[in-house]
């Protein structure tokens with residue numbers, strides 16, 4: 001990072017970290033929601049809230065700006081004959097449910113059985129985040145991650161298990177904190193062969 005900032009670079013137009021503009025209609029929508037919830041959007045503490053909320057939502061939904069498959073485009077052919085399970089587990093993620101726009105907070109385990117090539121292990125987490133940073137349901141998130149790896153890595157098998165808490169359940173409605181939901185998607189070998197499935201689930205800690 002450079003400590004020298006020319007006046008030009010200092011101007012908002014040239015600042016790469018410049019906060020995105022929030023159109024009036026978006027701010028109005030959030031003001032309406034605050035009022036609907038029972039507060040006064042013109043009081044001091046809430047004056048800048050519509051802008052903050054709008055920008056936060058751009059971040060929560062960053063996944064719409066990317067194709068998660070790009071993370072799987074760089075593959076490594078030299079695997080030294082390795083033909084066993086590759087597993088990344090306890091990957092923390094955040095998403096938002098499409099029914100309430102409430103947080104989904106959880107962790108994922110992603111495994112695949114390579115066929116001739118592998119990807120950098122962090123890429124699996126990037127694929128997950130690409131799909132999680134959208135409005136989601138946990139079932140579809142699980143399926144999308146598995147399908148993306150299946151299509152672009154063409155492995156012998158894919159297994160994805162996601163465990164998450166849904167704020168729409170824990171903070172409202174039936175208010176059941178601590179209740180987690182588990183979803184899984186198995187493809188290829190992990191779907192067809194019970195022994196492989198058991199093995200990968202046990203590696204994942206299930």
Ligand SMILES: [Zn+2]
Pocket residue numbers: 097098099100101102166168169
């Ligand atoms: Zn919900």
